[in-house]
Amino acid sequence: MEIAGSQRFPKWFVQASTACAAVAVLISLYRFPARTVGLPFLLLTLLAVYVCSRFSQAQAHERRYVPVFETFILVTMLLLDGEAAVLLSALVALCTSLQRSKNSTSVMLKLAVAVVSTFLIVWGVRILSGPFAGAARDGYSAWFLQSLWALLVVQSVVNASVVAAGTTYKIKQSVVLNWLGSFFWRVVSVTLAAAVACAAATGIVTVGANAFFALAAFGAICAFAYGSYNENSRLRKEQARQNEKRDRAFYDNAERFRSAFDHAAIGMALVTTEGRWLQVNRSLCDILGYSDRELLATDFLTVTHPDDLATALSNIGQLLKGKAATTQMEKRYVNKNGHVVWVHWSASLARDSYSKSVHLIFQIQDITDRKLAEQRLHHDAFHDSLTGLPNRALFMDHLKLAIARSQRHSEQLFAVLYLDLDRFKIINDSLGHSIGDQLLIGIADRLTKNLRPGDTVARLGGDEFTILVEDIAEERESVQIAERIQKELSAPFQIGGREVFTTVSLGIAPSTTGYEQAEDILRDADTAMYRAKSLGKARYEIFDKAMHARAINLLQLETDMRRAIERQEFFVHYQPIVALDGFRLQGFEALVRWHHPQRGYISPMDFIPVAEETGLIIALGEWVLRESCKQMQRWQTIFPCDPPLFISVNLSSKQFSQNDLINQVSSVIHDTTINPRSLKLEITESVVMENIETATEMLKDLRALGVQLSIDDFGTGYSSLSYLHRFPIDTLKIDRSFVTHMSENNENTEIVRTIIVLAQNLGMDVVAEGVETKEQLALLNELGCENGQGYYFSKPVNREGAEKIIADTYSSLLPVLPTEATQKQGKTVRVA
Ligand code: C2E
Numbered sequence: 001m002e003i004a005g006s007q008r009f010p011k012w013f014v015q016a017s018t019a020c021a022a023v024a025v026l027i028s029l030y031r032f033p034a035r036t037v038g039l040p041f042l043l044l045t046l047l048a049v050y051v052c053s054r055f056s057q058a059q060a061h062e063r064r065y066v067p068v069f070e071t072f073i074l075v076t077m078l079l080l081d082g083e084a085a086v087l088l089s090a091l092v093a094l095c096t097s098l099q100r101s102k103n104s105t106s107v108m109l110k111l112a113v114a115v116v117s118t119f120l121i122v123w124g125v126r127i128l129s130g131p132f133a134g135a136a137r138d139g140y141s142a143w144f145l146q147s148l149w150a151l152l153v154v155q156s157v158v159n160a161s162v163v164a165a166g167t168t169y170k171i172k173q174s175v176v177l178n179w180l181g182s183f184f185w186r187v188v189s190v191t192l193a194a195a196v197a198c199a200a201a202t203g204i205v206t207v208g209a210n211a212f213f214a215l216a217a218f219g220a221i222c223a224f225a226y227g228s229y230n231e232n233s234r235l236r237k238e239q240a241r242q243n244e245k246r247d248r249a250f251y252d253n254a255e256r257f258r259s260a261f262d263h264a265a266i267g268m269a270l271v272t273t274e275g276r277w278l279q280v281n282r283s284l285c286d287i288l289g290y291s292d293r294e295l296l297a298t299d300f301l302t303v304t305h306p307d308d309l310a311t312a313l314s315n316i317g318q319l320l321k322g323k324a325a326t327t328q329m330e331k332r333y334v335n336k337n338g339h340v341v342w343v344h345w346s347a348s349l350a351r352d353s354y355s356k357s358v359h360l361i362f363q364i365q366d367i368t369d370r371k372l373a374e375q376r377l378h379h380d381a382f383h384d385s386l387t388g389l390p391n392r393a394l395f396m397d398h399l400k401l402a403i404a405r406s407q408r409h410s411e412q413l414f415a416v417l418y419l420d421l422d423r424f425k426i427i428n429d430s431l432g433h434s435i436g437d438q439l440l441i442g443i444a445d446r447l448t449k450n451l452r453p454g455d456t457v458a459r460l461g462g463d464e465f466t467i468l469v470e471d472i473a474e475e476r477e478s479v480q481i482a483e484r485i486q487k488e489l490s491a492p493f494q495i496g497g498r499e500v501f502t503t504v505s506l507g508i509a510p511s512t513t514g515y516e517q518a519e520d521i522l523r524d525a526d527t528a529m530y531r532a533k534s535l536g537k538a539r540y541e542i543f544d545k546a547m548h549a550r551a552i553n554l555l556q557l558e559t560d561m562r563r564a565i566e567r568q569e570f571f572v573h574y575q576p577i578v579a580l581d582g583f584r585l586q587g588f589e590a591l592v593r594w595h596h597p598q599r600g601y602i603s604p605m606d607f608i609p610v611a612e613e614t615g616l617i618i619a620l621g622e623w624v625l626r627e628s629c630k631q632m633q634r635w636q637t638i639f640p641c642d643p644p645l646f647i648s649v650n651l652s653s654k655q656f657s658q659n660d661l662i663n664q665v666s667s668v669i670h671d672t673t674i675n676p677r678s679l680k681l682e683i684t685e686s687v688v689m690e691n692i693e694t695a696t697e698m699l700k701d702l703r704a705l706g707v708q709l710s711i712d713d714f715g716t717g718y719s720s721l722s723y724l725h726r727f728p729i730d731t732l733k734i735d736r737s738f739v740t741h742m743s744e745n746n747e748n749t750e751i752v753r754t755i756i757v758l759a760q761n762l763g764m765d766v767v768a769e770g771v772e773t774k775e776q777l778a779l780l781n782e783l784g785c786e787n788g789q790g791y792y793f794s795k796p797v798n799r800e801g802a803e804k805i806i807a808d809t810y811s812s813l814l815p816v817l818p819t820e821a822t823q824k825q826g827k828t829v830r831v832a
């Protein structure tokens with residue numbers, strides 16, 4: 001009379017069952033004899049409720065059905081009466097179903113089914129074989145037993161049908177299969193229940209109620225024991241299921257980890273704290289070039305680069321002491337072939353919860369390519385790409401270290417050698433850049449081979465090299481090295497099937513001067529090198545205090561000169577140029593002067609080269625040109641004559657090679673309104689000869705402006721006479737050095753004579769510079785020289801002085817004549 005637990009049934013079915021049950025209960029109550037309620041009934045009720053509820057709980061997890069409930073109901077039916085059985089079934093069904101379900105419909109349905117089925121059996125038996133009371137005592141007739149069994153089978157059919165319907169409704173399984181399974185088991189169960197009940201009832205009647213209740217207590221204990229056994233075994237099974245699930249999850253995880261480990265793209269390893277490999281993956285084997293068996297035979301210490309081992313071990317020590325959760329570094333391994341492999345290595349601890357041991361997990365990523373690229377970049381940043389020598393930055397680094405060392409140990413001397421090729425530009429221009437590059441590489445090679453390993457050779461750029469010679473006992477050693485280098489480099493270089501010769505100029509800056517800044521010692525070596533160049537190249541000079549002073553002076557001069565242009569500290573002096581035949585004034589040469597506010601008068605021989613080097617000559621030259629043209633224009637207006645006086649202005653080589661020169665000159669002519677024929681531009685012979693082609697063009701363009709052109713310091717350069725006639729030149733100025741050293745029939749006189757003849761042949765006129773004495777004048781006259789300039793006539797004088805000379809000679813066009821006295825004072829007077 002049990003009913004399936006949680007099946008769902010149509011509402012009408014539940015309501016109808018409930019109504020039927022209510023009717024059955026009411027009928028039973030009405031017919032229930034009060035005498036039946038005694039101790040046996042109460043005890044039976046309590047026992048039934050207790051045992052059934054325990055069984056119902058245990059059976060909730062079992063598939064098999066034990067008919068405890070039916071047994072109690074049948075015992076009650078046989079011992080007491082049918083009504084007692086119906087009411088007991090109602091009570092027990094209510095208690096057990098309340099215990100198992102909170103759903104009121106389900107409780108109602110279970111109650112109804114239990115009550116109705118009991119009611120039907122009671123009345124069925126009663127109708128078929130008479131009353132129950134006395135049946136147990138008198139012995140059950142076969143008919144009684146048959147009708148009871150038949151009814152129980154019918155009840156089982158109904159119950160099984162209901163259960164099958166509900167289950168099918170719920171899980172949509174085959175009705176027949178379900179019904180058959182349920183029905184078969186129930187028929188067996190209820191047959192057993194009926195037999196037990198009959199035996200129990202007969203026993204109680206025969207033995208007596210007391211013995212029966214002792215037996216019942218024993219039964220209850222057995223039921224309890226069975227229940228708890230059932231519960232325990234259920235819990236054990238549940239536990240086993242949980243364990244199995246956990247183990248499966250664990251093994252799944254382990255399997256997943258193993259697969260991830262084996263196929264990881266980076267190297268992975270499980271390592272003992274002593275460094276022995278326990279497990280290595282394929283990527284790690286690839287990185288280190290070993291098979292996994294070979295690798296497992298080594299340990300992590302043997303494959304680590306010796307230089308990185310100490311750091312790696314100390315990092316692992318930190319891990320093991322618990323000072324860090326992970327550790328990582330970039331380090332080197334040595335692979336099977338002995339090559340260095342750069343890796344990013346990270347390690348962490350792995351605790352084995354099973355064996356309680358501690359291992360290390362390594363993750364190793366190959367970063368060799370990146371490291372090599374970094375090293376290349378670093379090398380490129382500090383080396384010259386052509387020769388592979390250290391560059392300026394690296395050289396300066398080494399130099400700073402050398403300075404620091406010598407400051408700590410004063411006996412450790414060093415020197416910087418600054419080296420510059422003497423004719424590199426010519427080689428580059430004439431033989432081509434490729435030969436030039438080969439020469440630089442060859443020089444770098446020879447320098448490197450000729451120095452000790454601790455020394456540094458660097459290429460600063462172009463054809464400039466520097467050498468840091470360290471650990472020398474005395475200054476003389478650096479000189480010996482310089483001499484050796486010069487000797488080595490003077491041997492010819494075989495480049496592209498030809499021999500290329502070169503010489504170098506060297507500047508030496510010894511550390512004895514006590515440098516604190518690397519820049520200072522390099523600058524001084526550079527200064528010494530320049531000195532070597534200006535003293536004739538292919539030599540060395542040692543930097544000394546005087547050179548330093550000169551360098552400082554030059555630097556100061558440059559600064560002052562920039563300011564001098566703004567502050568108008570420059571002015572122009574004029575030196576007359578005189579016709580030797582009759583001493584008539586022809587014109588003046590404009591010579592710039594600088595009056596320095598502190599240093600007083602500074603010679604143009606000192607500041608013009610600096611102005612050239614710094615480019616200041618462009619502005620200064622233009623100013624002189626403008627100033628002297630303006631002046632000459634004014635004098636021509638005041639003192640008109642025929643031919644008009646001219647002004648001779650010097651052009652430096654920088655000015656001459658300046659693109660804008662033509663515009664500059666024509667704008668000065670335009671602005672000052674001077675007649676271009678009255679302007680003469682002096683260009684030194686060497687400037688013209690340096691680059692004949694472009695010089696010819698420039699001279700032609702200047703000539704086109706209408707100005708006259710004069711070659712200054714003629715005879716000092718190496719004029720190619722064959723070119724001279726091509727130049728549009730008006731005047732040759734014979735250099736002062738020839739005139740000064742002229743005497744009867746000596747070599748200088750011959751040179752002067754030749755120049756004069758040459759000029760006459762080419763249709764040019766001549767000016768002899770530096771005429772200082774009467775003898776020189778006489779000789780020049782004898783040689784047929786037309787014009788002269790020199791202290792004999794007048795030193796360069798200021799504007800007022802020049803104006804006075806013009807005025808004095810102009811009134812009667814008298815000649816400019818010196819006297820003995822004025823010659824000594826350098827003053828010019830007109831002698832009537
Ligand atoms: P330079 O063009 O050869 O100028 C002639 C130099 O000889 C002048 O020197 C002049 O004072 C000097 N001199 C003239 N007659 C005699 C003499 O009888 N005996 C001696 N011993 N010397 C005499 P200064 O003025 O010192 O100029 C020197 C050089 O500076 C000039 O040589 C010229 O190359 C350069 N210079 C002067 N002014 C300018 C200028 O405005 N522009 C450029 N670019 N260079 C200039």
Ligand code: CA
Nearest residue numbers: 589650682712
């Ligand atoms: Ca001159």
Ligand code: CA
Nearest residue numbers: 712713733769
């Ligand atoms: Ca000159």
